[in-house]
Amino acid sequence: MTLPYPPDDDHAADRFVNNALRSRDAETWRLLASDAYVEQTDRVLRAMLDRIAATRVHRTAERATARARALDGEITQSEYQRDAAEDATKATKAAHFETLVREHHRLIAAAVRRLRGDDVRDELTDLVLALASAIDAHRTAVLADDFEPTATDQALWARLTELDMPGTDGEGRTSVEELVKRHAARQDDLGHVLAGIILDVAGDAPSVPRAELLTEWKKTVAPTLPPEEKNEFASKGKGSLVTEKLRKTMGHLERKGLVKRSQDAQRLDILDRPGLVELADREAP
Template sequence: MTLPYGPDDDQAAYQYVNAALRSRDAEAWRLLALETNVEQTDRVLRAILDRIAVARAHRSASRAKTRAKARDGEISQEEYQRETAEEAERVQKTINFEALVREHHRLIAPAARRLRGDDVRDELLNLVLALGGAVAAHREAVLSDGLKPTAADEALWDRLAALDVPSTKEGEGRSTVEELVKRHTSGQDDLGRVLAEIVLDVAGDAPSVPRAALVGPWKKAVSPILGTEEKGEFAAKGKGSLVTEKLRKTLGHLERKGLVKRGGTGQDQRLEVLDRAGLEELADS
């Protein structure tokens, strides 16, 4: 048995996937997950999630208009309450449907990523960022110490400025490694400020703090600023929680800055405060 549409007919695929989502047809999902079909299925599921996001934004604007009408007396409170109740019912249905889509996407996405080479690309990008970050840190250290850079130093820095890579965002062109490192570092510093403040609050005057004690405040602070789509896409990669991954990377960022040091493993892992003044400066920046 094959799917009733071609590999390039995403419109027909969209209709088929929508029907499969609502019917919970196991055979349909077996076909959709086949290696010959999985990339298209992944593409369609992401398109459905995009439409849900657009619809959510439209509903939010519509609710704001309804509230304004009620406030200005253009509709009665009875009409407002009726519309609000109807909207709440629609919202709940959408939430349930989105959860269903994300669950199927979570199962489909890893295979699609492997076929597209996304995992390899991400690994290579992380390597480029690590190398680029090391070169940038080396340049900053040399210049901040007032040292005269060697010809090799300058050649290395020029290479960092000239070397370009494909953009990490769909639809964008290429960017230099230097620009990529700057954007990455800026994002890390934003989260670093959040984590520095949490570490200071939790540690108090203590020289170290259990990593587990940071998790709750971190989730409370960071989860709202991460988009639902972003978290869903990360989960679809089979890599767990994006919030937890951000904590892991931000801890590494603070560690590379010499502000903290991780020790121990698992639930016994602790964070030693190495530079309290540096943490305070970062938290206040």
């Protein structure tokens, strides 16, 4: 079996994928996820999600207009209620279809990432940043203590400025040192947030339950993350972006010596309360 259109005919692909979403035929989706077609299938599904989002915005605006007309007496309450009921039915169907599209897109997007080698690239980027951050921390510690750096130290530090790599946000090549600075700044921004949450949840206690931290973290951080970023992360099969950011930010605070996870990883012990206060920009008690 082959697909009845070429990999560059997105119009035909859109019609075909729309039908495939309803049939859920395993062989059809195997072909849609094949190397020759998977990037096109990804484009089509993302376009569907964009249209769904645009329709949702339009429907919300229409509801607001209808509500205003009802309040102004331009339409009767019975007319408004009838239209609202019809709209609710359409919205429910649209929500079910969106769920279906997202389920398939998550699998297709993962296949695209494998085809492009994105997962490997991301892992290597994280590894380089981790190593470079350790070198930068070593340099900071040596210079802060007024030690005389050895020739080996200086050669190691020089690699931070001499080496470059593709930027993490799609820009051109950037020095590893600059990427470390940006990474540290982002970590400090989230560290500032987490430090405040830890202090609030802990009160005077020497440790906090991780579950309570997660609850407060989600309330604070989740609304700040773009939906497309969360969806893209989920499509990689890596779980929740919010939880992943908490994991990395806790690691950042641990490396600073501010906190330490308990042996069962269910609690977070506070090691340096003044340091947390400073990071959170709080007044010392």
